[in-house]
């Protein structure tokens with residue numbers, strides 16, 4: 175498999191969390207073949223950095239997130255935490271999960287309705303035998319998430335809290351373990367629009383105060399704009415474009431990124447979305463050549479000469495390295511951020 179080489183090898187040594195040529199293949203069932211949900215991903219989350227992972231439903235975002243926190247074992251490739259490959263022994267994983275915490279979409283589902291806020295936040299520390307000074311630890315975590323004074327919230331049950339407050343309790347439970355990395359899978363998707371901004375602001379604030387690193391998974395490119403330093407765009411198990419927020423969202427290079435961005439109303443009179451055509455992607459039947467070619471507007475409208483040269487329907491694309499801003503597309507003339515296709 176060809177990989178576009180990294181230009182900043184030294185940077186990868188600084189990564190808080192990294193996926194290296196990572197693949198997760200789910201076994202086939204009910205007459206369906208194996209699903210290559212994650213298929214050769216290189217992704218790097220630097221120390222103190224927030225990376226947004228975006229892409230449409232089913233592209234493998236949650237599978238990658240779960241592999242990064244050690245909940246799914248990769249079929250091949252590696253997860254590296256602070257430069258060291260993950261050890262999948264039960265003891266090492268337990269320790270790892272203290273440092274790298276997963277925040278899920280639905281706080282209601284994550285919280286036990288019979289457990290009050292104090293016990294919900296104390297759950298992780300108790301599991302890790304961090305019982306000395308537990309009340310202070312729990313109260314400090316609650317206060318950090320804006321649930322102040324913590325004593326007012328400690329005795330409440332989930333049904334006595336708003337959705338935004340519930341998500342703060344979930345995040346307090348994560349913070350009570352002093353994590354270094356948070357992997358948040360659609361952390362605001364189930365929340366009311368009015369509280370989404372507050373939770374995103376909280377994640378940003380925690381990064382600044384505690385120097386946390388975060389991977390934030392989202393369908394929503396607007397969320398990436400508000401919170402992330404860098405963006406990785408995923409399509410059918412692969413990262414197809416990555417770069418700083420400005421590079422990817424203001425100067426997208428990959429036709430898929432452009433299509434995702436084009437559906438956001440621009441306010442311009444001539445605004446026309448580039449609708450993605452064709453079947454939704456299926457990881458049990460990955461197309462040959464560029465896996466995006468059956469739905470690619472750029473390929474569909476390419477000249478005869480371009481089609482003959484690019485051969486997108488037959489010629490495989492290189493896998494992107496983790497540290498470089500670039501996109502994987504045969505019809506890009508250069509990887510310069512301002513290049514337009």
Ligand SMILES: Nc1ncnc2c1ncn2[C@@H]1O[C@H](COP(=O)(O)OP(=O)(O)OP(=O)(O)O)[C@@H](O)[C@H]1O
Nearest residue numbers: 200201209211230231232233234235236237238457
């Ligand atoms: N346990 C599993 N067994 C088999 N296939 C699975 C399993 N979990 C996920 N998949 C498949 O892997 C692909 C990626 O799923 P995943 O949940 O990672 O996508 P996603 O990008 O998070 O989607 P969404 O945005 O809808 O949450 C999908 O096609 C899904 O059907």
Ligand code: SF4
Nearest residue numbers: 464467470486503504
């Ligand atoms: S390689 Fe071809 S099919 Fe793939 S994104 Fe680029 S133009 Fe489209």
Ligand SMILES: [Mg+2]
Nearest residue numbers: 235236237359
């Ligand atoms: Mg998901």
